Amino acid sequence: MLTKKPPVLQSFLSLVFRRASHLARQQYDVIVVGGGHAGTEAAAAAARVGAETLLVTQKTNTIGALSCNPSLGGVGKGHLVKEVDALDGLCGRAGDWAGIHFSILNRSKGPAVWGPRAQLDRQRYREFIQSELLSTPRLTVLEGSVEELLVTEPNPEEPGHHRVTGIRLANGSHPISASSVILTTGTFLSGSLFVGQTTSPGGRIGDAPSSAGLSHTLRERLGLRIGRLRTGTPPRIVKDTVDLSLTNLHPPDSHPTPFSFLNTHTRCKPEEQLPCYLTHTTPGVDRVVRESLHLNCHIQQDTKGPRYCPSIESRVLRFPGRSHQVWLEPEGLNSDLLYPQGLSMTMPPDVQLRLIREIPALHRAEIHTPGYGVQYDFVCPTQLSPALQVKSTQGLFLAGQINGTTGYEEAAAQGLWAGVNAARSALSMPPVALSRTESYIGVLIDDLVSRGVTEPYRMFTSRAEFRTSLRPDNADLRLTLKGFEEVGCVSSLRYQEAVRVRDGLQNALAALQTLTLSTHLWRKKLPDIGMSESKSTILTGMDLLQYNDVSFEMLASVFPECLSPYMEFSQRLNIEAVYRPHCDLQKKEIERIQKEENMTLPQDIDYFSLPVSLSQEVREILDRVRPSTLGAATRLQGMTPAAVVNLLRYVQHTGQRGRRAHRNQPDQK
């Protein structure tokens, strides 16, 4: 998979994309607006599901651009990359292609929280994504700015309900129609850039602002609740001007682990990898921040910024007198820039230079591009269904930062899922949902649509209740099979590989179960392990694998005839043996939640006139959030057990009526 990919030249790409724009049809199943992480995954997923898809972006050569940090994955985020890959998305394979520094974070803390991560070569990442989109059947890319989102007049029977019909471009007069439109506008929706005391419209430095028409349609015509968030990016530093001898070298893993389940190795050879460098802030940094506060527009605004990706200004203000870590990360194999992770700032450029020079390793550093802040609109995500469709507008899907999230991986995960559902909706297939009991993507979407956001949302492993079941190592077993059989977004090639792996693991586990020996005999075979059980106890190979100092490799060397065929799964088997008992304990709770999630609440309930006993307070909560399932309703803050039972009754009652009315129609969600 990896080696087949030909390196693609930028000029060639632009040419093909431009040609595509000339050939653009007037009618598509799905239109994706935006070419970032959400947009590219959305377009690719929609096309995989079978929809004729159009991706519209302002500049084709920024498709797949890494606007901020040159890295992918990490703790929690790496889980998302693995899941996107398991559903045949792009970012995992792109990471393997573009990675120049691979490491598994949390290696010492248990496989459930391992965080696969890579530093990326920006150029290579963009190349991969662009060439992948180019070779995707049914997908057309068009350069242009969207002037207007076309929607129907509200349905007279359902006030406030619209249907999307397509888009109109800024330059072209004729509309392009589609059954589904996915907006992945990132920070461009009414975006403003901040450096020092100057403000200019835009979503990313160097790119034109998006049209005001889109924002207007969402707010005024569709009546969506819009909020405002902010984020920022650090200055890029010229590598040659950094005194790297004053930093701590942070080498990559000696054996890079690929993200994708399809790859056995990364494009970058182990010895070609580049290191990162660690340094720290000084009291001088604190001083510069304080002295320049009056020159810093962005920091004075009370818009919500991310608590977990704070600017150096908010770090200094919240935790004064401390030394903060600054990671200097490579931007590419041939790039002469370093990305100072942790130094996101919005003060005037001259002050930025003064600030970074307070750090010993950067005492004579030069800034290539100054840091800046961005403020942008987001649509309160509780207005979305678990399929990421706007509840009040049939066919309109949103993904990425427009939903209040931050991070490439969060955007990619939503993009993929919005793409899947936009395509299914356009092709008259019922929507599909991912449960929080089976995936981090499910946790992400459920958190967004049922709780909403108050600050940019980022994934953490602590958000997943069933963390020990939702591991990076088993994402393929959790999602690839379902992705092929039920969702339709997985290629048969990947599916066959997942089936082969599943069968291999099952056979290996069965073989381990049948290996039964008394403790006494095990001790003879494996003299070096400490077993506390009494002599007569019978233990299986599975039991043995749960010991810290026993590995599958050891067992295979003792029983080569029955275990050696499964050597390729040895690491997964080691993990499975330790976690399986815990996962079995979780199963009961998982099944209870899934049962509640299978009970859907109609989206058009008028909670205020619902003839059941509910307190006014509960009615208000339900009306505001409009949970899609009973499961989501039980997780709402302020819900009482009594209210849940009453809702249950409603579901039951209307379910019966509904079945009688639509007896001959297929089950719909």
Added chain:
Amino acid sequence: MLPFTCRGIWRAAVHTLRTSRGTPPCRLLSTCDGVPPGLADAETIFALSSGHGRCGVAVIRVSGPASATALRCMAGLTRSLPPPRAALLRSITDPQAKEVLDRGLVLWFPAPHSFTGEDSVEFHIHGGPAVVTAVLQALGSVPGMRPAEAGEFTRRAFQAGKLGLTEVEGLGDLIHAETEAQRRQALRQMSGELGHLYKDWSHRLKRCLAHVEAFIDFSEDELIEDGVLNQVDRSVCALQAEMERHLKDERRGERLRSGVQVVIAGATNAGKSSLLNTLCQRPAAIVSPIAGTTRDVVETALDIGGFPVLLSDTAGLRDSPDLVEREGSAELGKGQRLVTWVTTGRTWVEQADLTLVVVDCAHLPTDVQQAAAFLQGHLKSVLQTQEQPETALPADRYLLVLNKTDLLPEDQRQKLDRELRQVSGLPPVCLISCHTNEGLQDFLTVLHSNVKTLCGDPLSGAPTLTQARHRAHLQQCVAALAQYQQYRNADLALAAEGVRLALTSLGRITGRVGAEEILDIIFKDFCIGK
């Protein structure tokens, strides 16, 4: 993975019923080792369905797949289950200790013909708190069983579609009332010292979890100070120790709620029933001078100095194997309960919080030294069990009551009183005459101080447990913290899972803790970027 098509509640309920019916109940005992997956989802719940407090008959209801198992092992039905929906008189036994708890009616309601639509069992037993508690505890020891939450039976009935629409109308209000009562009760407890204690634990556990989670989610990129985990180790250890100490409170809080069990024991015709009557200040038990009159156990609720006491009069300890006639049960007054006496009064003595050993003064040797030796021997014969003959008797669990002092000459009575107090190795001695009420006031003072110690003074000292439910959740909490210790060095994700489970268990008392709350603590305590 379950398919994501909507099935609606009806089909979900039918699915549950099918799984619970289609499998032989005996398999359900082995839930832990390889049960077919669908079965694990339905937990079996039990609760006292009749009202709390004293009543003639108590009904304990069990619902869920393990109901049949519970019925088999508690009613001694090894071969076949009773015919559906027919009352059967059985001895109810504790499946672990194999001891008989009561004799009562059992009813078997196989699914779907039950209130909840699931396999259900009802135990109709005698209504004394001691019997009810014993049966509930025994049920809790059956694998796969847990106490029901408020309104859970009704909710299950509802989910199974067993309630008609008119019945359903009132259901929301009913559940509301039940949970309201639970909430008010919890509030009452939470505002007290117990509440402070639990909230403090919950707060500390939250911080432990937040710090472990911070270490997991952020330590690779951020400065998470060294020693964060060591601090968690110490906190977890301390919490575990405190909770264990709290659990070992000798059931004082529960006693305060359901009464101190005081048993009157002694040789036949020593005047045990007379003592009971004297304490009740009314004729409560059948009193007669003929040896062996009292063959049943009579339980009476008393208020001694503000503390609830359940006083039981036992038959004389003669180890007679004969069964008893139910003579005289019709004459029992209100507030007393006839409990079938199946084995021996020793069981009662063993389970009692306090035993009053009654001795007839007339049987004492006249020499005081010999009298002390006689009493020690007598205590041994009355109190020590056959299984553990050498167990030392905790002196604070017994009172020696020398009855019929009116039959002794005045000088000898005074001599006994004076000298027996100075003999070591004897529990407190009280000389009384049930006939003349002589010495009764002193006896009541001693009894009061003993009961007070057993209950713990509610106004001072460490808060004690008041509810069996709290005890169960705290025990789970302590067990989960052990998982943290077990995996601390091997797998931090599994260790954190232990703290999370502990917090969930404690959360069933203090309220649920969401992921956001943990993240809030993380961001308050640490400077996190990226």
